[in-house]
Amino acid sequence: MEISSKLPQFTQKSALIVVASKQEAVFYWASKGVLERARSFLIEKPRYSDREGFFVRTGLGRFFGAGSSYEGVKKKVLQDFHKEYEESIKELSKRYNPDLVYFFASPYVVNDVQEELPPQWRGKIKDVFQGNYVKRHPFDLLKRIAER
Numbered sequence: 001m002e003i004s005s006k007l008p009q010f011t012q013k014s015a016l017i018v019v020a021s022k023q024e025a026v027f028y029w030a031s032k033g034v035l036e037r038a039r040s041f042l043i044e045k046p047r048y049s050d051r052e053g054f055f056v057r058t059g060l061g062r063f064f065g066a067g068s069s070y071e072g073v074k075k076k077v078l079q080d081f082h083k084e085y086e087e088s089i090k091e092l093s094k095r096y097n098p099d100l101v102y103f104f105a106s107p108y109v110v111n112d113v114q115e116e117l118p119p120q121w122r123g124k125i126k127d128v129f130q131g132n133y134v135k136r137h138p139f140d141l142l143k144r145i146a147e148r
Contacts, residue, residue, distance in 0.1 A: 007142040009033045013099035020105040020113045021134045035138055039088050043080045093118050100126040104133035
């Protein structure tokens, strides 16, 4: 889509805009007044019926504790996210060579997603915005870039 004239046009330099949360990532390519969605993915969280994975420890007529295997699910989702993120970065590095890289990422993953960039892109990080911007319109992201 064409970038509004009130927003940064990226005519001189191209930019990769990375938007990430715990389960989802969207990559935008901005160059010569055009912004396109280069790649995206969503890691679905497994749904359990009732209280699968819940356990209670009791014995001798006493209650010792309760827990859940939900923590294992969170780790699995995070592992799947990083695996898909790395694959996406590999594919994007074959097609694009940005002059600038912008990050919009949740504080929970911001450091990890930056570290997983190819070495030649790490020095091109222009700005990092912390928060969950995945559902935002790309022009909102460009407005934030223009404000800084």
